[in-house]
Amino acid sequence: MEEVQPTENRETGILLFDPSARILHANQAAAESLGLVWDSAARLWNFAPSTAEINQKTLAGFAQNERNGPLNLLSSAGESYQARCTALPSGGENLFLAEWPVSSAQQQKEISELLEKILDLFASEASKDDKYSELAKLLLDFFRARAVLFFLTEHARGRFRLAASASVLEDKNVRERIREKIQSVGLGEGLISRLLETRSPLFVADLPGAPEKKAELDGEMLRRLGMASLVSLPVVFQGKVLAVVDLLFDRPDRLREVEKDAKFLAKFLVPFIADLEVEQARENRFRKQLDFLKRLPEIWKFSDSYEDVFRKTAQLAVDFLNYWDIGVFRFIPERSVLKLIAVAGRWADKFPPDYEQSVDKGVIGLAARKLETQYIRDVTKEPLYYQPFHSHAGAELAVPIALNGRLLGGINLEAPHPDAFDRLDVEHLSVLGNLLALYLDYSFHLKQQEFRLNTANFLADLSYVLHKYGGEKDLPARFIRFLQKELGVYYVSYYRYHPDRGQLEKVAQAGGKFSPRPIGSFWPADKGALGKVVQERKYVYFPDISVQPEGYVPIGDVERGAELSLPVQFGDELFGIVNVESEEPYAFQPDLISILQSGVDHFAAAMRNASLLEEIREQKQKLDTVLLHMVDGILLMSEEGAVSVLNPAGKRALQKLIGRGQVGGLEDLPFHHRVRERLARKEENFGFEYEDARGNVWFVHGAVLPAQGDGSQLMLLLRDITHEKKEEEAKVRNERTRMAVEMAGSIAHELNQPLTGILGYCSLLLEDLDPESEIAEDVRLIEEQAARIAQLVRKFQNVVKIRTKAYPGGSRIVDWEDSEVKE
Numbered sequence: 001m002e003e004v005q006p007t008e009n010r011e012t013g014i015l016l017f018d019p020s021a022r023i024l025h026a027n028q029a030a031a032e033s034l035g036l037v038w039d040s041a042a043r044l045w046n047f048a049p050s051t052a053e054i055n056q057k058t059l060a061g062f063a064q065n066e067r068n069g070p071l072n073l074l075s076s077a078g079e080s081y082q083a084r085c086t087a088l089p090s091g092g093e094n095l096f097l098a099e100w101p102v103s104s105a106q107q108q109k110e111i112s113e114l115l116e117k118i119l120d121l122f123a124s125e126a127s128k129d130d131k132y133s134e135l136a137k138l139l140l141d142f143f144r145a146r147a148v149l150f151f152l153t154e155h156a157r158g159r160f161r162l163a164a165s166a167s168v169l170e171d172k173n174v175r176e177r178i179r180e181k182i183q184s185v186g187l188g189e190g191l192i193s194r195l196l197e198t199r200s201p202l203f204v205a206d207l208p209g210a211p212e213k214k215a216e217l218d219g220e221m222l223r224r225l226g227m228a229s230l231v232s233l234p235v236v237f238q239g240k241v242l243a244v245v246d247l248l249f250d251r252p253d254r255l256r257e258v259e260k261d262a263k264f265l266a267k268f269l270v271p272f273i274a275d276l277e278v279e280q281a282r283e284n285r286f287r288k289q290l291d292f293l294k295r296l297p298e299i300w301k302f303s304d305s306y307e308d309v310f311r312k313t314a315q316l317a318v319d320f321l322n323y324w325d326i327g328v329f330r331f332i333p334e335r336s337v338l339k340l341i342a343v344a345g346r347w348a349d350k351f352p353p354d355y356e357q358s359v360d361k362g363v364i365g366l367a368a369r370k371l372e373t374q375y376i377r378d379v380t381k382e383p384l385y386y387q388p389f390h391s392h393a394g395a396e397l398a399v400p401i402a403l404n405g406r407l408l409g410g411i412n413l414e415a416p417h418p419d420a421f422d423r424l425d426v427e428h429l430s431v432l433g434n435l436l437a438l439y440l441d442y443s444f445h446l447k448q449q450e451f452r453l454n455t456a457n458f459l460a461d462l463s464y465v466l467h468k469y470g471g472e473k474d475l476p477a478r479f480i481r482f483l484q485k486e487l488g489v490y491y492v493s494y495y496r497y498h499p500d501r502g503q504l505e506k507v508a509q510a511g512g513k514f515s516p517r518p519i520g521s522f523w524p525a526d527k528g529a530l531g532k533v534v535q536e537r538k539y540v541y542f543p544d545i546s547v548q549p550e551g552y553v554p555i556g557d558v559e560r561g562a563e564l565s566l567p568v569q570f571g572d573e574l575f576g577i578v579n580v581e582s583e584e585p586y587a588f589q590p591d592l593i594s595i596l597q598s599g600v601d602h603f604a605a606a607m608r609n610a611s612l613l614e615e616i617r618e619q620k621q622k623l624d625t626v627l628l629h630m631v632d633g634i635l636l637m638s639e640e641g642a643v644s645v646l647n648p649a650g651k652r653a654l655q656k657l658i659g660r661g662q663v664g665g666l667e668d669l670p671f672h673h674r675v676r677e678r679l680a681r682k683e684e685n686f687g688f689e690y691e692d693a694r695g696n697v698w699f700v701h702g703a704v705l706p707a708q709g710d711g712s713q714l715m716l717l718l719r720d721i722t723h724e725k726k727e728e729e730a731k732v733r734n735e736r737t738r739m740a741v742e743m744a745g746s747i748a749h750e751l752n753q754p755l756t757g758i759l760g761y762c763s764l765l766l767e768d769l770d771p772e773s774e775i776a777e778d779v780r781l782i783e784e785q786a787a788r789i790a791q792l793v794r795k796f797q798n799v800v801k802i803r804t805k806a807y808p809g810g811s812r813i814v815d816w817e818d819s820e821v822k823e
Helices: 028-034 049-065 104-123 128-143 172-181 191-198 219-224 254-268 270-301 306-321 362-370 423-443 445-468 475-487 528-536 590-629 648-658 672-680 722-768 774-798
Strands: 012-017 023-026 037-039 044-046 069-074 080-088 095-101 147-154 159-167 184-186 202-204 229-237 240-249 325-332 337-345 356-358 374-376 395-403 406-415 491-498 503-511 522-524 540-542 562-570 573-582 633-638 643-646 685-691 697-708 711-720 799-801 804-807 811-814
Touching: 012 028, 012 080, 023 028, 049 069, 049 095, 069 095, 104 128, 104 254, 104 270, 128 147, 128 159, 128 240, 128 254, 159 172, 184 191, 191 202, 191 229, 191 240, 229 254, 229 270, 240 254, 240 270, 254 270, 270 306, 270 423, 306 325, 306 337, 306 423, 325 362, 325 395, 337 362, 337 406, 356 362, 362 374, 362 395, 362 406, 395 423, 406 423, 445 475, 445 590, 475 491, 475 503, 475 573, 475 590, 503 573, 522 528, 528 540, 528 562, 528 573, 562 590, 573 590, 633 648, 643 648, 648 711, 672 685, 672 697, 672 711, 722 774
Parallel strands: none
Antiparallel strands: 012 023, 012 095, 023 044, 037 044, 069 080, 080 095, 147 159, 147 240, 159 184, 202 229, 229 240, 325 337, 325 406, 337 356, 374 395, 395 406, 491 503, 491 573, 503 522, 540 562, 562 573, 633 643, 633 711, 685 697, 697 711, 804 811
């Protein structure tokens, strides 16, 4: 009998045996699960020695009964398998077929071994190419495939690149020809392109007949090479297909067998391939982007205009960073358009020389309006995407060129496929936008020198006018007159905001216009340009009021011209609105608006300072009043002990305490050491009593006040509590006297009865005793002492005032002889 090679069914074990319990055939799953050994001489399979006896008896017993049913087999590892056994009639003696599912433990063992090899491979010091080549071989052996192809996705170049392959083809020339045919596959070509959309494994049962296969691989050639079916596994990381693993098999039914393991391995490979392709590639790309930014200063140094800078920057981005298409725009505020200054890449020749795009259109327009980077991963699904000519773009990245909230232009980057950009591209383009913004600002520096000098002079003069005289009430009128005079505007007015009433009060005006609204009149805080400023807290400009723009409500009777309303605010506090009018439309250009806004900001700061000064004055007056009328002495000292505040009560307290009404510092106070001790213990609130040389008792309270300006301060409160202390001592003495009298009465009451008994017994004894006897003498002595005690008890009961006398040890006791007793 010939050896039957194990079949590819790895999920079911199969045995074929005869009535003598000889194993005629076993597939690989049966051999591996039971631990069978092939006897090449006998051309039979044998059980392992440890299980041979019991399994042979099981098979022989089953064969004798010639029936169908369950059969228990034991593996060399001690596992038990429940097999389904069927008798197969033949021309001679019957044969028996046993089938059982291979345990998950066996499958887990095989997959675990593969995973361990993959872990060791990616942890090794081998190069990236070597790792991919070895991975292809491991997968080829594990899946017993005809070939394994490993593709890397190169989004920037729009293709899949074959990074490694392995096959069972023996002809080296054939292998090389196949590699050449599939070395590069476009992202939109062949079966592999489906994975970019589905990001799910692809199973093709009839690969030679698949219409989407790569044209160079014709069906006849695939059949000749034994490649009948395909499993295509995408390796997906953060929503992007990093790589694709193609497994090619010789039979369509292999797809079901490998489906579970193939899907698992596709997920298992993600972190390893991501580490190689994403993290390392990202680091390399970051270095290249950094080198690009470092080259810009040298290029810009030899440019004579910002247009030249834009053109050279765009071209370098395409040449050095392999960008597909890049455009750099300049913002024209007068027309609210973005003008294309430079374009490089695939579509450089498609744009007309003076191409402009409204900021209301497209992704670049949205970035310009919001002053925020906009990334559209798939432009085919984005309604905002705008292209004046037919484009095959897949992703778009737009970054505003802005400085301090002012739009200067924008950068637009496109790629031919979706999800082409990542965080590095966004950050790099944002940095480039900031650099171009700084360059634009610098390039206009000389042009604006005169303007800035004029602005500085204007603000200097304004600061002098605003701070020359104090008083919050005078500031608006002075400011309005200054603006009208210095800037030559037609008419300027100031409205104070009353949030509690929802109105604006006109408090100052200057200029040649006759206003129908006099000083003191009110305007609704939700109406017209002034109302819009209240709501939005930013300036509102109507360049031509003759066209009656939306939301405009005329304050006066002017029918043409321009009107500018600027908020006077400090932080979140709105003081009012400066309204500037001109008889000429478009009279206020950006430079003039900037000067006016700077002047209004100075005015707001002056209003805030004046308001704070007024509050400080009011608070100081209140504090002076409180200190003046306080009965306690107050001393306020610096950290060094110098006195900064001393109220009248404090002067009187010092006069009484140290004999003069002033002190040079803390050290002049007799209790300064106790204060220093408390401060050294970091006590912020403390108090103690102090008795001076005259016997006066003072309560001293100290508090460390929070730092103000140069440092914290110490406040001391002095209160003379001598009278309160004497009253308290008198109360204590009276209470003690009352308690002593009550206690004496109670003691007397308790002693009376035993004393009466003692005296009575003494009298009875003396009647019976010989008056001359020693016992009678002792009894008379007891009687005398008892009578003395009785006399004291009567004093206890009738005492009205207790006096004391000195007692050894420095204490005092009650002097009952000298205490007063009521008659």
